[in-house]
């Protein structure tokens with residue numbers, strides 16, 4: 001019984017994979033909110049959360065995004081029209097892991113409509129599309145593709161354990177000199193990790209603290 005259920009999901013994923021293209025992508029949700037993290041924290045932004053992720057972070061707070069076949073397929077022009085209708089100026093493409101897909105037509109459509117294109121990615125595949133801002137947030141669960149190091153405008157490291165500071169420095173040494181560096185506590189470990197981050201940033205001022213302020217504001 002269980003194996004036939006898994007088999008049905010796998011069959012659905014294959015079917016969906018065949019239909020995904022640069023024009024048509026799986027959309028988990030889209031919404032207009034305030035960017036809560038990193039360099040653009042506090043700016044109004046339209047979030048486009050694509051379905052599908054093969055990174056597998058144990059602490060992932062959007063595990064429902066992992067299965068691309070669980071999310072409806074949308075044409076990129078429809079996504080753009082919804083973003084434009086929000087009145088926002090920035091479109092943040094996130095996931096899931098958006099770089100699993102060819103994003104060239106989505107970014108072209110968004111930019112043609114006058115929107116800034118921002119992406120949040122773990123950088124595990126080469127990044128397609130035209131981006132005004134790339135937020136690179138590597139994860140220990142899958143090695144990033146080296147092409148992302150020169151492209152990242154912002155490096156955001158999620159601190160889950162005290163050993164993550166040394167891991168963060170490995171990436172800080174690889175990104176370009178103009179890349180902004182952020183340390184952000186993993187939400188469930190915030191009480192434990194935030195004091196360590198504060199001390200670390202005071203001793204290593206090339207870094208900045210990033211907090212998920214949207215969670216304090218009770219907005220998505």
Ligand code: SF4
Nearest residue numbers: 053055056057060096
């Ligand atoms: S890369 Fe993002 S969506 Fe994928 S498992 Fe990690 S936190 Fe979740």
